[in-house]
Every structure is written in structure tokens, then in C-alpha cells.
Amino acid sequence: MTHDQLFQLVVRHVKDVIPELDAHSFERNDRLQELGANSMDRAEILMLVLDSLSLKIPRVELFGPRNLGELVELLGRKLQAS
Numbered sequence: 001m002t003h004d005q006l007f008q009l010v011v012r013h014v015k016d017v018i019p020e021l022d023a024h025s026f027e028r029n030d031r032l033q034e035l036g037a038n039s040m041d042r043a044e045i046l047m048l049v050l051d052s053l054s055l056k057i058p059r060v061e062l063f064g065p066r067n068l069g070e071l072v073e074l075l076g077r078k079l080q081a082s
Contacts, residue, residue: 001053001079006072013048014068017041028069053079 001009011026018037032042046062057078065071 001076003072003076006075006079007068009052010045010049010068010072010075013045013052016048017044026068028072029067031067049075055079055082 007026007028014026014032014035014037015022018035018041021035024035032045037045043059046059050057053075055075055078061078062071062074065074
């Protein structure tokens, strides 16, 4: 899966959890918290993304990324390693 495909998958799940962002033009430097996602929203988004990718990653490993682009990079590395 390419980084662009991963980014679109993340964006799709963000829109699933926060439908008000449907018209938002997502960028890789977007931060979920700045987009209005609370901690429960962020946890749900991550769960949905991991389920879609069939990835089993300890949640603590997902605390590092500061924006959507960094999250996509991390997910890409984890996919390659699996």
C-alpha cells in the first residue's frame, strides 16, 4: 500500500468519526487535535485504521506521530515489517 493510499484511508476514517470534516481539504501536516478530535475520537480513528490494515500494534507506539503525515509514515513502516 502506498503512502497516498494510507493517507486516504486515514482521512476516510477521520471523516467517519468526525463527519463535520467531510468538506475539509486534508493535508499531511494536519493534526487531529487541531481538527477538533478529542482523545476518544483519536482512539477510535486509530482503531478503525488498524483494523482496516489488519495491523496489531501496541497503542503506545502510536503516540509519537504529531500529524497525519507522520502517522502515515509510521503505518507504512509497520506494514512493511509485517
